[in-house]
Amino acid sequence: MLKNCKKEKACMYNIDNVREDFPILIRQVYGRPLVYLDNGATTQKPRCVVEAMVDEYYNVNANVHRGVHFLSQQATELHEQSRETVRRFIGARSASEVLFTRGTTESINLLAFSFGEAFLREGDEVVVSAMEHHSNIVPWQMVCERKGARLRVIPMTDAGTLCMDAYRQLLSERTRIVCCTHVSNVLGTVNPVEEVVREAHRHGIPVLIDGAQSTPHFPVDMQQLDCDFFAFSGHKIYGPTGIGVLYGKEEWLEKLPPYQGGGEMIKNVSFERTTYNELPYKFEAGTPDYVASHALAVALDYVSALGMENIYQHEQALTRYAMEQLQQLEGMRIFGPPAAEGQHDAVVSFLVGNIHHLDMGTLLDRLGIAVRTGHHCAEPLMHRLGIEGTVRASFGLYNTKDEVDALVAGIERVRKMF
Numbered sequence: 001m002l003k004n005c006k007k008e009k010a011c012m013y014n015i016d017n018v019r020e021d022f023p024i025l026i027r028q029v030y031g032r033p034l035v036y037l038d039n040g041a042t043t044q045k046p047r048c049v050v051e052a053m054v055d056e057y058y059n060v061n062a063n064v065h066r067g068v069h070f071l072s073q074q075a076t077e078l079h080e081q082s083r084e085t086v087r088r089f090i091g092a093r094s095a096s097e098v099l100f101t102r103g104t105t106e107s108i109n110l111l112a113f114s115f116g117e118a119f120l121r122e123g124d125e126v127v128v129s130a131m132e133h134h135s136n137i138v139p140w141q142m143v144c145e146r147k148g149a150r151l152r153v154i155p156m157t158d159a160g161t162l163c164m165d166a167y168r169q170l171l172s173e174r175t176r177i178v179c180c181t182h183v184s185n186v187l188g189t190v191n192p193v194e195e196v197v198r199e200a201h202r203h204g205i206p207v208l209i210d211g212a213q214s215t216p217h218f219p220v221d222m223q224q225l226d227c228d229f230f231a232f233s234g235h236k237i238y239g240p241t242g243i244g245v246l247y248g249k250e251e252w253l254e255k256l257p258p259y260q261g262g263g264e265m266i267k268n269v270s271f272e273r274t275t276y277n278e279l280p281y282k283f284e285a286g287t288p289d290y291v292a293s294h295a296l297a298v299a300l301d302y303v304s305a306l307g308m309e310n311i312y313q314h315e316q317a318l319t320r321y322a323m324e325q326l327q328q329l330e331g332m333r334i335f336g337p338p339a340a341e342g343q344h345d346a347v348v349s350f351l352v353g354n355i356h357h358l359d360m361g362t363l364l365d366r367l368g369i370a371v372r373t374g375h376h377c378a379e380p381l382m383h384r385l386g387i388e389g390t391v392r393a394s395f396g397l398y399n400t401k402d403e404v405d406a407l408v409a410g411i412e413r414v415r416k417m418f
């Protein structure tokens with residue numbers, strides 16, 4: 001399946017070979033070479049991922065799980081092999097702990113709904129952190145509202161790290177679940193999630209980790225993290241859009257009711273009563289995106305062949321370099337912890353003087369540089385920082401020092417225009 005990606009031949013992390021795997025990177029925008037620094041929003045796709053999708057539609061396509069015929073069995077096999085690939089990639093104990101969803105957002109909505117139905121009562125508390133993406137706030141807010149429960153927030157230091165003492169004090173006999181992001185999509189903060197989990201478990205409280213911004217950047221292992229639930233999106237790790245994962249420990253998933261009803265999630269249906277399918281199918285109503293699940297597995301094989309540790313080293317070096325260079329610019333204000341080892345992931349959020357983030361983003365775009373501007377779906381975090389938004393450059397496995405230099409030169413050029 002990796003036959004069309006160069007890295008199959010190169011066991012070393014060779015940036016030139018890697019870039020050739022991503023056809024879009026040779027594009028020009030406004031007559032300039034594309035500098036794609038919006039990987040936190042979505043990543044570009046290597047040829048092998050796109051071709052796996054085309055190949056499946058051309059040669060295998062059939063609905064999974066329900067057919068006796070050849071194609072259906074082959075599509076089912078690819079879909080279930082993909083679940084096994086995800087299991088291996090995140091170190092889950094069993095493939096039945098891997099639920100396919102549409103992405104992190106749907107994973108968290110699934111959990112908030114099911115967990116809320118089973119375990120949330122009036123007066124209970126759900127703990128989230130001050131640096132969550134809206135998708136790890138709003139689903140919990142919605143279920144709290146329905147159940148009369150309360151959302152509690154782990155505060156953040158001015159340096160952009162979690163106040164762990166305050167966290168410990170928040171945990172009580174009323175706390176039902178802790179929901180925390182692994183890496184902030186705005187600040188790049190890598191949270192001490194193992195400690196978050198340990199503290200919660202001391203009180204018998206389960207933990208959801210939002211892995212949308214960690215999974216693409218460094219190895220994640222469910223046994224090491226020991227979290228009870230973990231969510232991530234395929235499109236942020238070089239896979240297709242519309243596919244994601246919710247990992248849950250089997251003992252928890254067994255206790256939760258289904259999220260949606262329909263085909264696939266049932267054992268028997270009558271007008272009097274329905275019994276539900278076993279894991280993971282209990283949570284997967286309707287035809288799954290079996291083409292996307294397969295392409296996600298191809299993407300995970302792709303990054304695994306490059307080596308998640310190599311990707312981490314490459315992106316850490318790039319982030320450190322970017323922060324060093326950016327800090328030298330006049331009026332530069334970078335948000336989040338310093339780029340010390342293990343504390344700051346491949347995201348740099350900044351503002352320059354009084355230049356509005358939208359102006360900076362728009363003018364950088366004209367230079368061919370794609371960054372994101374605004375509140376990054378983290379409005380409460382913006383309120384905490386006392387700002388409306390930032391400019392965010394986020395790196396992927398194919399970005400280079402030259403591209404960081406282009407960003408720095410671009411910002412300097414924009415700054416001089418104001």
Ligand SMILES: Cc1ncc(COP(=O)(O)O)c(C=O)c1O
Nearest residue numbers: 103104105133135185212213233
């Ligand atoms: C930390 C974090 N959580 C959740 C999400 C939502 O991911 P998706 O839109 O793929 O569901 C994002 C997306 O940017 C994110 O950065």
